[in-house]
Each structure stands twice: as structure tokens, then as C-alpha cells.
Amino acid sequence: MNDMLNETVNAAAEETAEVIAEEAAGINTEIVSDESENLLEVKDLTVEFHTDSGIVQAINGLSFSLKAGETVGLVGETGAGKTTTALAIMGLINCPPGFYKSGEIIYKGKDLMKIPESEYLKIRGREISMIFQDPMTALNPVMPVIDQISEVIKNHKHVSAKEAREEAIEMLKVVRIPPERADEYPHQFSGGMRQRIVIAIALACNPALLIADEPTTALDVTIQAQVLEMMRELRDNFNTSMIMITHDFGVVAETCDKVAIVYAGEVLESGTKRDIFKNPSHPYTVGLFGAIPNLNEDTEFLYQIEGLMPDPMDLPKGCPFAPRCSYAKDICHAEKPCVSRLPGEEHVVKCHKYTGSDENQEIVNEEWRDE
């Protein structure tokens, strides 16, 4: 297993070398595509939480972008900073203890971090909305579901109560909840239905961007399949862009166009779904793929990423993954790697393995290969 991983990583490193060589030969590739196309661009976002026991570095220079109609998957383990990123985009981080240290969140050309709360209120729910993991706590238990949907509509559109209700009933039909159940309370619905109601609320104002935070993690697999299919369908019908936060590569494969691998508050690798699934390059990404039991392959033991995610109060100085990485060199512990491009449309990776100027790239690669 380790050998196989070794090969994958080395192969990827070789390819990079080629690309860099090509670039040096004068083939100019624009790393950042035209910014105006992006619906959302998160640039170098850094968020800290100041607590009594110290500073929690939740997000450390996280960047990704999203074009209209696209779905990007933020993949990572517990504590990687996925949900904090989502809350930061929604402007829902309490300051204090939260503290935006640097970065920009550019939505439709506007930096959301600079707009006043009053303007944010108009964006939240209308332009950007969010689905949470637990459908039970996301709904108000003492309010009929129809009122919870029409409330969002009333908040954002100037419509009468009656019109709002009619629209809300339409939304219920869209998520295939029988309209005759509109006046029932959340506890009368099953988990899958509740999550569909949450989706109906999120989509009620036809937002341009939907952030889904582990929307199917709490659901059974057959119900998950139903909900995912519905989300895909709605996204296509409403032409909504989506940020899918998940730890499940299967869900990513089924719903996303682009993938960003998040670890310790930064994106270690990102690219199109094909880039990541067919050519995983960062040792962490490769390790994650190896750690999932594969349905089509039989392995005696799963690949094991040793150790734990670093403590966000005490992050390593260099690459955050270095303490767990079996390829780590001195430089990995000492310096943060920069972003390197890999072949493929948008495939980028933050790893020392792929950095370096043209001359020493070969040497670096030689060195890696000896391992």
C-alpha cells in the first residue's frame, strides 16, 4: 500500500516538473482565471478565536473560488475548519471571540467582510443560504413547517402573508412533501423529510449560493441517496451554486464539480473533481483515499494516516501536515509550502514536493524518489 502511494505521489511530482518546464519554455498559463467570473472568491481567509486558554487558529489563509452554477466540495476531517469557513461566508462568526485576521470574501464583486450588518441581513437567506447537518435542531420545534418557510419569504420579499404561504406551499411541493402536511410540526416528520424541509427553507428565496454543511451525514444511506438526488435536481433547476461541506468522498463524487481538500484551516489541494479523484497529489489527499474502504478492491489493511490533526492552538511552523506525513523532509517542518500548479485545469497543491524553481525541481524530485 505504501509503495503504491509512493508511486502515485512520485508520478504526480514528475508531471509537475514537466508542466513547470513547459511554462518556463514560454507557454504562459494564467494561474488565476478572470476574477469577474467568480461568484464567490475566498482569498487568504484567516480567522482566529481568542479564548481564555489561548488563540485558536481556526482558519489559516484559506482560499477557494466558485463560479456561477458550480458546486465546490470542501472535504476534510473534524476540526479542519470547514464549518467555520461556511459561517465566515455567512457572516455568522461572533466577534469576539472570533477575529477576522486577514483575507477577503468577495461575493459578486463585493467584499462581504467590509459590508455593514444591515446589508448582510439582506444577503443572508436571500442571496446565500445554508443547510445544517442536523435537521432536527435546524427547525423550530414549536412552529408548523409551513410558517418556517414562509417566514424566510416574508423577510426577504415584500409579499403578503397569504402570498408567502402560497409560495411556501410551492416550495414544499418542490421538495416532494405533500402540501396537506404543511401545518404539521417538525417532530411529525422523519429525518429525511425534515432535511428536505430545511432544503425548502434554504431555497425559498432562490439564493445564488447554497452552503450545505454535511447535509446527509445524519441520514441513512437510502435516504441520503434520495436527498442528494433532490439537491442535484434543485441545484440544476434553480441554477444555484453550491458549497458542499463533507467528509465523504462518495458524496463529493456525486455532487461536486470542484474539490478543495481542507486541513488545519487551509486548502492543501484543490482542482476539478477529475484532478483530485484521478490524480490525487498531496500526501494527505492520497492518504485519505487510501483510508476509505474501497467497494471495488479488496485490501487486507487500510492505509493509515498516523497521528492526529494538529492542535489549532499550537500549529506546526511549517506544513501543517508535516508531522503526519511519511514524506516529510526538514524543509516541510521549517517552512510553509507555497501553492504549486499541477497539470489539469485548476489543479493546485500546497506541498514542498511540488515547489521549487526549474533548476532545483529535478534535484528535489530526485531526492524524493530515493525514499
Place this chain on the structure above:
Amino acid sequence: MSEHPYLEVRHLKKYFMTPNGPLHAVDDVSFTLEKGRTIGLVGESGCGKSTLGHMIARLLDATDGEILLEGEDILKYNGRKLKDLRRRIQIIFQDPFSSLNPRKTVYNTIAEPIIIQKMCKSKKEVEDRVFEIMELVGLAERYVNVYPHELDGGRRQRVGIARALALDPELIVCDEPVSALDVSIQAQILNLLKRLQQQFGYTYIFITHDLSVVKHFAQDVLVMYLGQLVEQAPVKELFAHPRHPYTQGLLSAIPSTDIDNVKDRIILKGEITSPINPPDECRFADRCEYVSEACRKKAPQLQRLGDDHLVSCFAPLD
């Protein structure tokens, strides 16, 4: 010894009384398990898989039926015999948070079963045993006096495993041991359990809702739906040729990481119906796309198709 299978469950039933009638949590389940093997118990929430596991671990009494361990019905055990049985059957729980007593250090948690079962003569022996087990499950010695809340999920789960291993059991019921863990930690724990099995020949009953974990971990699979067994087969056979429409839907619902071969999925309609007072018909009938008259008339029985393949369906798929 050899005429009896290691573990045989016969017509096991567990009904819970509710104000609306009896809840059929486990309804007439039978299966056998050979020593040293791993059987996967799969199904969605509420299918009764945990209830079944808890009955085998003698945490719950059965309403009816027998659980034969090497030919002896352990449901009839009590007192001294039951206490001795505890050494042989242990359980690992799902939630690494609630499964450890927050007021006990790692040492006390692991030492407790040894003290209860009087396995060691002296304090020194207990201590040696605790350190031996900690090493087995990959817990560094420096965690010995640490409280559970100071540990991460993966290490807590290791403590839970250590506690189960302390008595050197034969049969271990693993009740969703990795569902609450992150992917990389899940791999660590699964590898650990597998390594321990190879080393000590444990027999596992592995309860999970994650089919890919079962595929990786178990040799035989039982698929449960609303308290009943719908299909039983060796793992490869089941994944290659599911014969029950529910198994087929369940397998098809797993999101695949293979982005080149996008499979045609069968999305099961509807949701699990209530297990309270179920009518005498196939319990899957409402969600089944192949449903026929016969399915509504009475409940199907488990029938043998091929050597080890059992299905409870009137019209099994090819």
C-alpha cells in the same frame, strides 16, 4: 464440540412494549457464526441490528428465542454462570464519548473488568495486564492517568477496545465502532481490530450502517430490515449478486468514489415504516419496486439460494 456451531441464534425476538402496541425491534432472527470469523450486521437506523447485538452481549433480555454458544443457551444463564460468560463475550460501543465513565482514568477504566472478574491475584499483576493491553491497542503509557475528556475520539475508542479486550474474550460485539470517527481515525481503528483478530482469533459481530466498511471488514453479511433478516451471504457474493430488492437498493445507494463509471442508481422510494405492530406481509413491500400480490398476503420466509446465500423474498432477483 464440533457438532455445534460456535454461535447459533435461533428465532430470536425482542418486542418493546409501547403505548401504541408492541414494537418489533428484532423479529424472528436466526443465523450461525463460526469461531474466528467476522459477521457484518447491516441495516439502516431502527432495523434492530443494535438490539440484536445487545441481546447477544446479554445487555437485553430476549422476548423469545435462543442464543446458543457452543450449544448452550446463554439466555438462560444467570448469577455465577452469567458472570463467567461475561469474560467470553464483550462489546465495543459506538460513541467514544458516552462509552467511557468521565470520572475514571484510563487506568481505572481498563482495570475495572480485571478486578470485577478477579482475573489477577495481585495489584502488580493488574498493573502489568493494563499496560500490556494499552500497548496492544496502541495507547502510549503516558495516557494511563488521563481522563477521557482529555483524549481525542480515536484514543477514546482505543480505551473502549482495551476495556473489552481486558478479559481476553472470544466473541466481541462491535456496535458501530467507527461510525463516530473521522476517515483517517476510522482506518486506524479498523486496522487495529483486524490485527487483533489475526493475533488472538477473536470472533466479531460487526454492526454498522456503512456497507463499504462491512465489505472491507466482514466475511459474511446479514442484512436487516425492520427487525427481520432479509438476506444473508458471504460478503463477496452479497456485493456481487444481491438477491433481495432491499439489499440491491442499499448497495446502489452508496455514493461511489469511482467517477468514471457512474452507475445507474436505484433509489428506494419512501422511508422505513413503523416497526410497531407490523402487518403480516413483507415489511419491505411498501418500498419495493417488484412488489406483487403475494408480498401483501403473508411474510416471506428465509429461503436458501445456493450454498450460503439466504434470502427472504418471494421473488428473489437474479
Place this chain on the structure above:
Amino acid sequence: MENNTAATGSRSEYKKHSLWTDVWIRLRKNTIAVIAIIVFLCILIVCLSAPLIYDYDEDIVQPDISRQMQAPSKEHILGCDEIGRDILARIIWGGRITIIVSFCALGIAFIIGIVLGTVAAFYGGWAETIIMRIIDIIMSVPSVLLMITLATLIKPSIPNLTFVVAFGLIPNQARIIRGQALQVIDQEFIKAARVQGASDFRIIVNHILPNALSPIITTTILDIAYAVMTISTLSFLGLGVQQPNPEWGTMLNSGRQYLRQAWHMSTFPGVALTITLMALTLIGDGLRDALDPRMKR
């Protein structure tokens, strides 16, 4: 398997502490609680050694009209009461009675409450129904009324007073313990203990009680305050501590009539009461934090 950098020393480094050693280690770090403990211990020692300092008949009972309501002076630091008895002596002797009675009452109530509460929570069914219904009935009667009734039924004496106060505390104790125990009982570590073959007694003592007790420490300490007040109330009504026996509550009450002429008569017993109760509350807070390892750091 582990990639820990910290040195793994020899086994002997890992002393195994009991729960209470750990509690004490954590409690020691809490300065306020330590001060409170010291203050309370001083009160306790002084009050319990009252017989060594003052002679009961001479200093406590014997009136001396010449010293009637004398203000604090060199001979009588806290002054004298309406019939000329030394207030300091009476506070110390009175504290002895108050503390002994309230602690004994609380101890009795606590033990009976634990037994009733855990039995009700652990076994459920009939045991629970019977215990909880009886407790509900007791609690539906105003507690002062209940205790007055009880106290009139039996002869006023110090053991009987203890029993009456304890009786009033049991229902609350049992209910709180049951509530806490119920939260613990469903957790998986209880199931784990069962699978190990632990007896019911062991599960209750080792797993349920340690987890159920810490949340009730503060309420228990507050119950002491309640006990002290009950003793005073009953004494005031002539159903508790009988004259000429001193008691803080009775002293407070008798001094109240002379507040204008002799402020010291009610002030000093009041101060004693306040300091004691405050120390107890702070100890309770400290214990609660120390008992809960999750509150560490």
C-alpha cells in the same frame, strides 16, 4: 502506532490516584475554596471545642442582671444579652448545636436520599413509582407546616430536632439524585460495566454515584443553609432548641427586639451565621468544579 514525542518514562511515574485524591489536587488550586475551607474548619474547631473554653452552667445558663445588655468590652468582647450572658460564649456553644444538628440532619437526608433516589432511578418500575409518589406527597405539604406538625408530635429534644430537619430534606435530596442518576444510567459506560459482569451495587457506587453526585454538591451545601434556617425557625417557635440552650437562630430572634438598645445582640450571631453559610457555599462551588474533571484548566 503513536507518534508522540513526549518521553515515555518508567511505569512507576504513573501514580494511580483515587477519585478523591484528584479532587483534592484540583481543589487545592482554588484559592478561594481553600480560604473557605480554612475558615470553616476554624469555626468547626472552635465550636466543637466549646466545652473546653466555656463552662456550660456558669457561662451559658447563669444569668447576671448586672451585665444586662452590656456593650462589647474587654471582659466580654461581644457584649452581653438581655439577662447578662456572654454573647461570645453563647455563639460558640450555639454554633456547636447548630452545626451538629444541621450536619447530622443533612447526613441522614443525604444517605437516605441517595438510597431512595438511586433505587428509584436504577430499578424503575414499581420501586420508582412508590418512592416518587410518596416523595411527591411529602413535597406537596409546605415544609415548615410539615416540620411544625412533626415537631409537635414528638418531644422537643436535640435528636428529635435532627430527625425532623432531616425528614424535611429527604424529598429534595432524593429527587435531585434520581434526576442526576437518570441522566447517567442511559450512557454506554453503564452498559459496558454490565457486560463486564459488574454487580448492581458496583455499578451504582462506581459509575452512577460519582457522576450523579457532583451536580448536587452545591444544592447540598445550600441545604445546610436551609437546615440552619429550619433549626432557627423551629427554635423560635419553641419547638426546637429550648431555652436556656443557646442557638444562633434564637439569639438572632431575641436580639431583634433590642436592636435599638443593644445592636450587638443580634449582629454578632448574624455575622457568625453569614460567615458560616458563605464559607459553605464557596466550598460547595469549589468542590463542584474539582469534582468535574471536565472543568479542569
